[in-house]
Amino acid sequence: MTDATIPSAPAKPSAGRRSRRRGAGRWIVLGLLILFLLLMLAPLVLAAMNAVKTAADYAARGPLALPHSFTIAGLKAFWVHANFPRKLLNSLLLSGAAAVFGTALSLFNAYAIGIGRIRGGRALLVLILLGIMIPQESLVYPLYYMAKAAGLFDSLWSVIIIFTVLQSAFGTYLLSAVMQEFPHELLEAARVDGATRWQILRLIVLPILRPTLAVLATFFFIWTWNEFLLPLVLLASNDTQTISVAMGVLSGQYVSDPTTTAAASLLGIAPTILFFLIFQRTLTKGVIVGAVK
Amino acid sequence: MPGLIGFLLVVAVPFAMNIGISFTRWRGIGEPRYVGLANYTRLLADTAFWTSLENTLFFVVAMAVVPTVISLVLASTLFDYVANTFGQGLSSFFRAGFYLPQILPVSAAGILWGWILNPHGVLNLILGGLGMVGLQGNWLGDPGLAIYALMAVMVWLQIGYSLVVFMSGLARVDPSLYEAAELDGAGSVQRFWYITIPMLRPEIFVVGLTTTIAALKVFAPVYVLTNGGPNFSTMVPSYYSYYQFFSTVRVGYGAAIATAQTAITVVLGLIFLWAQSRDEEEDME
Amino acid sequence: MKTAMKLALALLAGLTVGTGPALAASKTFKVWWYEPADGALGISWAAALKEFKQQHPDVNVEFELKTFNQINQAGSLILNSSEAPDVLEYNKGNGTAGLVASEGLLQSLDKPFHDRGWDKILSPSAVELGRYDQNGIFGSGPLYGISDYGEFVSVFYNADMLSKAGMTVPKTLPEFEADMDKFVAKGITPIAEAANDYPAQHLMYLLALSKADAKWVSDFEGLKGPLDTKPFVYAAQKLQDWVKKGYVSKDSTGMNANDMISQFTSGKSPFAITGTWLSTAFGNIKTFHASQFLFPGNRFAPGSTGNLWVVPKSAKHKDLAYDFIGITLSPKIQNLMGNSGGLPIAADPAKITNPVGKITTTLFNKLVAQKGLGFYPDWPVAGFYNVVLQGTQAVIGGSITPKQFGERLKQAYDAGLN
Numbered sequence: 001m002t003d004a005t006i007p008s009a010p011a012k013p014s015a016g017r018r019s020r021r022r023g024a025g026r027w028i029v030l031g032l033l034i035l036f037l038l039l040m041l042a043p044l045v046l047a048a049m050n051a052v053k054t055a056a057d058y059a060a061r062g063p064l065a066l067p068h069s070f071t072i073a074g075l076k077a078f079w080v081h082a083n084f085p086r087k088l089l090n091s092l093l094l095s096g097a098a099a100v101f102g103t104a105l106s107l108f109n110a111y112a113i114g115i116g117r118i119r120g121g122r123a124l125l126v127l128i129l130l131g132i133m134i135p136q137e138s139l140v141y142p143l144y145y146m147a148k149a150a151g152l153f154d155s156l157w158s159v160i161i162i163f164t165v166l167q168s169a170f171g172t173y174l175l176s177a178v179m180q181e182f183p184h185e186l187l188e189a190a191r192v193d194g195a196t197r198w199q200i201l202r203l204i205v206l207p208i209l210r211p212t213l214a215v216l217a218t219f220f221f222i223w224t225w226n227e228f229l230l231p232l233v234l235l236a237s238n239d240t241q242t243i244s245v246a247m248g249v250l251s252g253q254y255v256s257d258p259t260t261t262a263a264a265s266l267l268g269i270a271p272t273i274l275f276f277l278i279f280q281r282t283l284t285k286g287v288i289v290g291a292v293k
Numbered sequence: 294m295p296g297l298i299g300f301l302l303v304v305a306v307p308f309a310m311n312i313g314i315s316f317t318r319w320r321g322i323g324e325p326r327y328v329g330l331a332n333y334t335r336l337l338a339d340t341a342f343w344t345s346l347e348n349t350l351f352f353v354v355a356m357a358v359v360p361t362v363i364s365l366v367l368a369s370t371l372f373d374y375v376a377n378t379f380g381q382g383l384s385s386f387f388r389a390g391f392y393l394p395q396i397l398p399v400s401a402a403g404i405l406w407g408w409i410l411n412p413h414g415v416l417n418l419i420l421g422g423l424g425m426v427g428l429q430g431n432w433l434g435d436p437g438l439a440i441y442a443l444m445a446v447m448v449w450l451q452i453g454y455s456l457v458v459f460m461s462g463l464a465r466v467d468p469s470l471y472e473a474a475e476l477d478g479a480g481s482v483q484r485f486w487y488i489t490i491p492m493l494r495p496e497i498f499v500v501g502l503t504t505t506i507a508a509l510k511v512f513a514p515v516y517v518l519t520n521g522g523p524n525f526s527t528m529v530p531s532y533y534s535y536y537q538f539f540s541t542v543r544v545g546y547g548a549a550i551a552t553a554q555t556a557i558t559v560v561l562g563l564i565f566l567w568a569q570s571r572d573e574e575e576d577m578e
Numbered sequence: 579m580k581t582a583m584k585l586a587l588a589l590l591a592g593l594t595v596g597t598g599p600a601l602a603a604s605k606t607f608k609v610w611w612y613e614p615a616d617g618a619l620g621i622s623w624a625a626a627l628k629e630f631k632q633q634h635p636d637v638n639v640e641f642e643l644k645t646f647n648q649i650n651q652a653g654s655l656i657l658n659s660s661e662a663p664d665v666l667e668y669n670k671g672n673g674t675a676g677l678v679a680s681e682g683l684l685q686s687l688d689k690p691f692h693d694r695g696w697d698k699i700l701s702p703s704a705v706e707l708g709r710y711d712q713n714g715i716f717g718s719g720p721l722y723g724i725s726d727y728g729e730f731v732s733v734f735y736n737a738d739m740l741s742k743a744g745m746t747v748p749k750t751l752p753e754f755e756a757d758m759d760k761f762v763a764k765g766i767t768p769i770a771e772a773a774n775d776y777p778a779q780h781l782m783y784l785l786a787l788s789k790a791d792a793k794w795v796s797d798f799e800g801l802k803g804p805l806d807t808k809p810f811v812y813a814a815q816k817l818q819d820w821v822k823k824g825y826v827s828k829d830s831t832g833m834n835a836n837d838m839i840s841q842f843t844s845g846k847s848p849f850a851i852t853g854t855w856l857s858t859a860f861g862n863i864k865t866f867h868a869s870q871f872l873f874p875g876n877r878f879a880p881g882s883t884g885n886l887w888v889v890p891k892s893a894k895h896k897d898l899a900y901d902f903i904g905i906t907l908s909p910k911i912q913n914l915m916g917n918s919g920g921l922p923i924a925a926d927p928a929k930i931t932n933p934v935g936k937i938t939t940t941l942f943n944k945l946v947a948q949k950g951l952g953f954y955p956d957w958p959v960a961g962f963y964n965v966v967l968q969g970t971q972a973v974i975g976g977s978i979t980p981k982q983f984g985e986r987l988k989q990a991y992d993a994g995l996n
Contacts, residue, residue, distance in 0.1 A: 026374075026378050026379070029370065029374060029375070030375070030379065033370070033371075033375070033387055037387060037390045037391065040390065040391055040393070040394060040449065040452070041390060041393060042415075043394070043397075043402070043405040043406065043409065043449075044393060044394075044397065044405075046405055046408060046409070046415070047397075047401060047404075047405055062413075063408040064408070064414075064415055064418060105296050105299070108296060109296040112296075122566070122570065124297075125566070126559075126562070126563065126566060127300070127305075128296075128300060129506075129562055129566075130304055130305070130308065130555075130559065131300060131303075131304045132503065132506055132507075133506055133509075133510075133555055133558040133559055133562055134304065134308055134311075134510075134551075134555050135510040135512070135530070135531045135534060135551050135554055135555065136510075136512075137512070137531065137534055137535045137538050137539075137547070137551065138307075138308070138311045138534065138538075138547070138548060138551030138552070138555070139303075139304075139307045139308070139311070140538065141310075141311075141314065141321055141538070141544060141548075142306070142307035142308075142310035142311060142314075143303070143307050145310075146302070146306070146307065161299065161302075161303065162303050164299065165296075165299040165300055165302070165303040165304065166303065166304070168296060168299075169300070169304070170503060172296070173499065173502070173503070174458075174499050174503075177495045177496075177498060177499045177569075178462075178495055178496075178499075180495060180573060208465075211461050211464045212461050212462075214461075215457055215458065215461045218457075219454075219457075222395060222396055225398075226396075226397075226398045226399065228398075228399065244398050247398060247401070258404060261401070261404055262401075262404065264401075265397070265398060265401030265404070268398055268401065269396055269397055269398060269401065272396045273393075273396060276389065276392070276393075276396060277389075
């Protein structure tokens with residue numbers, strides 16, 4: 001990997017530079033990709049279809065038929081019963097904080113291990129990897145007792161701290177692996193020029209890693225959003241609960257109404273999809289900047 | 294280093310507590326009773342536990358091997374072909390599309406896949422419609438099939454993750470490298486082998502390790518689709534310890550399962566890291 | 579990264595607001611349950627709470643609709659903290675209510691039970707599941723929970739399909755089987771079943787109970803001695819026989835409860851053998867008339883009183899909690915439950931006009947009168963549920979023999995004896 005490239009001034013992406021491919025082959029490739037995409041998205045279409053059906057329609061024709069009816073009762077029921085706005089705020093706070101703090105923590109950790117070259121970096125990395133190796137259910141009881149002792153039981157803070165750390169285990173590993181591939185000459189040169197560690201991080205490392213950081217933040221946001229077990233146990237009251245936990249509110253012990261559940265899941269993932277679409281732009285921008293070297 | 298303190302508090306201390314709990318008989322509240330190695334001797338004789346370890350291998354294939362291969366091909370197609378031929382926008386669109394399954398909460402994914410895989414579900418309807426009645430199956434109810442059904446669900450779920458990591462890795466790659474290779478007469482397969490794969494080596498290691506770990510502690514699809522059945526054919530360690538933690542409330546035994554599981558994961562993770570650092574050293578030469 | 583910084587700051591600001599202390603009121607009464615709001619229980623408990631508010635205009639009432647999962651998995655931890663409410667719905671059974679009762683987290687209700695006259699409303703058998711001894715085993719010891727409803731497993735049938743086929747409600751098992759043969763001859767699978775979920779084990783247990791007497795049931799449920807597997811082996815045999823005859827489809831091993839419900843409600847199968855928690859859903863079917871009968875020939879059926887109202891030891895307003903429990907037991911609320919299609923424990927059958935509630939209540943009273951509540955197959959040992967579920971699934975799928983089924987249950991059961 002000695003030929004790692006050095007970023008230079010951004011230029012226009014090289015559209016058209018290699019656009020010699022004009023054969024029929026490209027349509028076949030496109031067709032195959034679209035087919036595969038449709039296959040991947042079919043389950044989501046199924047959810048959307050059933051979310052707007054009436055329960056009677058579902059009962060009569062099953063989940064696979066196109067809707068013969070249209071109702072947002074399921075969506076509304078979830079909105080009201082689950083106190084959706086409050087849960088939305090909690091989920092946003094939790095996932096947003098875990099994404100931002102987790103990414104920052106990952107960057108600092110990885111910088112220290114990967115480039116700061118602190119002693120025993122690799123051993124430390126293995127230790128940190130424990131964070132993603134431990135099955136979460138085994139942390140539930142200890143974390144409960146610790147949160148209780150710290151007076152953070154039933155507080156969003158407890159889960160924010162926990163997920164920041166848990167997610168940063170993955171982030172630290174990913175970033176330090178990427179930093180191994182870093183142009184060391186560049187860092188050396190900066191050091192020779194008298195740049196402090198902090199300046200190197202801010203002016204050299206950060207810009208190059210930006211696309212990866214954006215990906216990390218997106219991952220962290222979405223993973224934390226869908227976390228179920230720890231919020232379920234550590235957040236007792238409804239005022240602190242998150243959306244993914246609230247999604248169970250419509251299913252009782254034995255009865256669950258599939259149309260409302262479909263509606264609930266649609267409503268539950270809508271914010272993540274929105275978030276992803278917004279960040280999708282950042283990701284793309286990052287990719288272009290990074291790609292032009 | 295704030296990371297270290299946080300890590301000690303959230304991971305190391307609770308994990309040490311978990312090991313401590315595994316030597317006790319405890320119901321989650323009240324006083325634990327020390328029982329020595331009793332939980333571990335029981336574990337060694339527990340066929341359900343051994344079955345769950347065997348099943349994990351299937352999940353490694355479905356979560357680490359298959360999605361990585363598919364995503365590598367997809368990523369290089371999108372980066373080297375679609376982006377150039379049809380534009381960056383379309384390539385991003387596909388990436389977003391393939392990533393969407395990752396966004397779905399598990400509870401919702403469980404219901405959806407239940408609709409698809411049940412004997413009168415979408416999959417069998419489609420197979421019937423295509424005249425392939427012989428291929429129809431009782432996907433979740435047949436002990437011989439259920440694990441493969443779950444594997445398919447995992448592939449579906451995991452592709453988006455590795456694809457996004459690979460594509461962000463390709464962002465570091467200089468497109469002129471491909472261009473030069475193309476001018477030298479390298480076909481797309483050669484470019485894939487000699488440029489994409491070597492350039493993505495760090496990402497491949499990251500994805501390989503993280504998905505292998507994820508496979509070793511896979512839980513959610515089992516929880517929502519099969520409960521480890523039929524006939525324990527889809528039982529996995531995480532579900533088994535969860536079951537002891539929260540259904541039977543044998544917290545000590547659950548902790549023993551979780552400890553054993555973590556130990557296995559750590560050993561495998563170390564082997565992975567060792568291979569990775571060897572690979573890097575070779576690279577340095 | 580500027581946007582990221584801004585985002586972080588905004589989040590921090592939001593967080594401090596979000597976790598600020600709740601408005602302090604003079605007297606706040608907290609109540610939790612997890613039954614869906616549109617079910618019979620949800621409707622009648624909401625009415626009870628409304629009544630409570632009228633009786634206590636000075637009290638600030640905080641109600642939270644929880645999820646079954648949360649109480650099932652985190653219930654003991656919440657009760658062990660200072661965040662517990664004044665009264666909450668809690669899962670009956672040794673592993674749940676028994677556990678927290680034996681750890682001293684619940685308030686004994688013996689005093690209000692007598693002082694407030696609940697003992698006149700509830701028979702001793704109706705509170706059997708509310709009593710737990712010091713080991714957390716139900717049936718004896720102090721009273722820790724009150725249930726105000728019941729549940730049992732019976733046969734739901736599609737009355738339109740039966741009358742079209744010229745059938746009446748079968749009185750005996752052979753009659754029932756003969757009816758099913760006729761449906762099979764027409765290419766219809768008679769029983770909607772789901773073996774990848776809870777329903778199939780209820781049918782299995784019904785068949786086992788058909789060969790059981792009162793002593794076997796009480797020994798089995800009370801963990802008294804090694805398991806006598808004869809009824810279970812018989813049930814497995816019968817079940818495999820029914821699969822062979824086409825009464826139950828082998829496909830059911832891949833179906834969950836929702837699939838079973840939809841198979842019955844869409845009119846594909848004339849029978850669904852399941853619990854009264856589905857009475858309201860089946861009563862709402864518009865396309866045909868659904869009704870129910872007790873499993874023919876059985877004295878026992880799976881069934882019991884429902885989940886419990888419990889009062890945490892740490893509750894701040896215990897008297898208010900007792901007031902609320904008292905209201906749920908009042909004739910007004912009990913009759914409302916019946917008229918919403920539910921199964922009240924102390925309603926006046928004459929006052930119930932809802933057809934679903936009426937037949938359910940009538941059948942339940944009949945079952946109670948013949949001392950036929952057989953509880954559930956998964957109760958005796960913690961974690962038995964999964965063993966029974968997977969065993970029944972394997973029996974229906976044909977991957978184990980009835981004898982192996984019996985051995986598997988025995989192994990798990992006897993391990994629980996200690």
